[in-house]
Amino acid sequence: MKGELLKSFIRSNYKSTIIALPFVLVLAYFGHSLYIPFFFLLSIARDYYHYEAKQSYINRLKAKGLTPDDIYNINFVKQWDEIRKKGLWLYCITDGGIILGAYLWLGVSILLIATSIVKFQNLVNEPGNMFAFIGYTYLTGAVIGIIINRIRWPYNEVRFMKLTDPLSEGFQQMLLDEQ
Numbered sequence: 001m002k003g004e005l006l007k008s009f010i011r012s013n014y015k016s017t018i019i020a021l022p023f024v025l026v027l028a029y030f031g032h033s034l035y036i037p038f039f040f041l042l043s044i045a046r047d048y049y050h051y052e053a054k055q056s057y058i059n060r061l062k063a064k065g066l067t068p069d070d071i072y073n074i075n076f077v078k079q080w081d082e083i084r085k086k087g088l089w090l091y092c093i094t095d096g097g098i099i100l101g102a103y104l105w106l107g108v109s110i111l112l113i114a115t116s117i118v119k120f121q122n123l124v125n126e127p128g129n130m131f132a133f134i135g136y137t138y139l140t141g142a143v144i145g146i147i148i149n150r151i152r153w154p155y156n157e158v159r160f161m162k163l164t165d166p167l168s169e170g171f172q173q174m175l176l177d178e179q
Contacts, residue, residue, distance in 0.1 A: 006048070008055070009048050013044075024037055076159070077160060081160070083095070091153065096147075096148060096149030097143075097146045098145075101138065102138070102141065104145055105134075105140070105141035108137045108141050108144075109133070109134075
């Protein structure tokens, strides 16, 4: 049983692992660290550990006539219906500026320090420099997040309409493809 599960896991994940492996090795080589490959292998082990539960979930969905994409679309429609009631700018400020901005802040900070544009020692020596750096990078991340979510709004609206309007072209095409 476990052998079949391992074979199934390898069949479903070998492409992404092969694609990610060169990036991990390059990062490990230039970072002079064995932590990166260790965490890469640890993430693969974590995925394998959860693979059986994921397959069980997919089989339960199949029994009901659903796919994981169907569940993803249902969740999207529920979430987007709530978001669109709040409005465009609240979506841009909360989801873009605050939430996405925090992720982008972390990415921008790491990028600036990793490329030596900002010297880490300068940040550590002077607390004022550190707080200014955090503030500027968070502001940068928030602005980028707002812009990204402003661009995503029409795409999400179109997707919402296609998923909820049975007279949309996408829905009609899906019915034709099933026949």
